[in-house]
Amino acid sequence: MSVYVYKLRNLEGKLDKGTVQALSQSDALLKVHKLGGVALEVREIKEKQKSHKGGRGLSLKDRIIFTEQLSVMLKAGITLVQALKGLQEESSNKGLSAILADVIIEVEGGLPFSQALMKHPKVFSNIYCQMIASAEKTGNIAGILNKLTEQQQKEYELKGKVRGALMYPAIISVLLVGVIIMVITFILPKLTSLFTESSITLPLSTRILLGLSSLFTSKWYLLLGGLAILIFGFRAMVNTKKGLFFWDTVKLKIPVLGSFMSKSYMARFTQSFASLAQAGIPVLEIFKILEGVIGNSVYEAEIKKISSDVENGIKVSTAIRKSKYFPGMVGQLVSVGEQSGDLAGIFVVLGDFFEKEVDGMAKNLSTILEPIIMIVMGAAVGFVLISIMQPILSLTSSI
Numbered sequence: 001m002s003v004y005v006y007k008l009r010n011l012e013g014k015l016d017k018g019t020v021q022a023l024s025q026s027d028a029l030l031k032v033h034k035l036g037g038v039a040l041e042v043r044e045i046k047e048k049q050k051s052h053k054g055g056r057g058l059s060l061k062d063r064i065i066f067t068e069q070l071s072v073m074l075k076a077g078i079t080l081v082q083a084l085k086g087l088q089e090e091s092s093n094k095g096l097s098a099i100l101a102d103v104i105i106e107v108e109g110g111l112p113f114s115q116a117l118m119k120h121p122k123v124f125s126n127i128y129c130q131m132i133a134s135a136e137k138t139g140n141i142a143g144i145l146n147k148l149t150e151q152q153q154k155e156y157e158l159k160g161k162v163r164g165a166l167m168y169p170a171i172i173s174v175l176l177v178g179v180i181i182m183v184i185t186f187i188l189p190k191l192t193s194l195f196t197e198s199s200i201t202l203p204l205s206t207r208i209l210l211g212l213s214s215l216f217t218s219k220w221y222l223l224l225g226g227l228a229i230l231i232f233g234f235r236a237m238v239n240t241k242k243g244l245f246f247w248d249t250v251k252l253k254i255p256v257l258g259s260f261m262s263k264s265y266m267a268r269f270t271q272s273f274a275s276l277a278q279a280g281i282p283v284l285e286i287f288k289i290l291e292g293v294i295g296n297s298v299y300e301a302e303i304k305k306i307s308s309d310v311e312n313g314i315k316v317s318t319a320i321r322k323s324k325y326f327p328g329m330v331g332q333l334v335s336v337g338e339q340s341g342d343l344a345g346i347f348v349v350l351g352d353f354f355e356k357e358v359d360g361m362a363k364n365l366s367t368i369l370e371p372i373i374m375i376v377m378g379a380a381v382g383f384v385l386i387s388i389m390q391p392i393l394s395l396t397s398s399i
Helices: 025-033 060-075 080-090 094-108 113-118 126-138 141-197 204-217 220-238 241-252 257-278 283-290 297-311 316-321 328-340 343-398
Strands: 002-009 015-022 038-044
Touching: 002 025, 002 094, 015 025, 015 094, 025 038, 060 080, 060 141, 080 094, 094 113, 113 126, 126 141, 126 257, 126 283, 141 204, 141 257, 141 343, 204 220, 204 343, 220 241, 241 257, 241 297, 257 283, 257 297, 257 343, 283 297, 297 316, 316 328, 328 343
Parallel strands: none
Antiparallel strands: 002 015, 002 038
């Protein structure tokens, strides 16, 4: 059965747009005529147009706007299908419009909204779909969409803080490498002939620097080849489970940055757990949902272990305490939540705490990293200067 899009001038004289499922063009035309009015256009949506399951996902910001708008429309009393059609027609994002066309067809065909969204995993995450599924049982989709908007907004702000905090050291590192390459490529070659023609024995640091200069100027193809091998090798490594686990472990052990990233992962975990728990999803199911959404394979492996322990009858707080990657306070507070019966509330508190921790570290990260960066820069520049000045001083003293 194919999908056809139609334009119809209804009995009131207004232009109406929509989609129908039909076996053929004539069958689609017949279904459109039954709607009443004059059919202006009926055409099949090609498979390439309607299939967005493997395409690129929407940005988080676009998804936040869509969720918020849908929540407002449902609260205003508009039916789900009407709201989706309205958003599809008004959307300036072609990708979202095409995805909504798919979702509308599925929902009109009797498929639950959550399952229709699940057919687009690159756009709507497992957390998103599970929260919608829980809302369908209670009928409070608008309320859950409002919580999803808040949860996604927190995630967006968290990602922005992480990016902003890492921007400074990244820029400084690039500038440092750029300066060293400029010295090696443009300044050092002018002194090479002077060093090689002299009878003095060049220091090891100077020989290393001359070798690098030769690599950058006359043997650049070897450098590019080595760089290409390094990049492809790294990508091949992180595409394997063991390689990705090793790299994610290394990231967590980087001084200062490792601690910052650990706190950001904990903020994402606790905030996501709180949202799912507030939606009424069982604890064991929450852990299974969160296994693939943290963004670090080390933490995802720990969550799998916790999930397995909870499934075997161990308390959540006890299972969390067993992990060295979860701070002790998390297990203690979760224990309090288990005793009071308010696990969702405890994770809300934990989410807010780790968000503040990330925010504080993001503001101070440049101050913390500045001395380290200055030491590294000073060492690199000092190495270059000593390597150049040593043979020059030896030449002047021998004259």
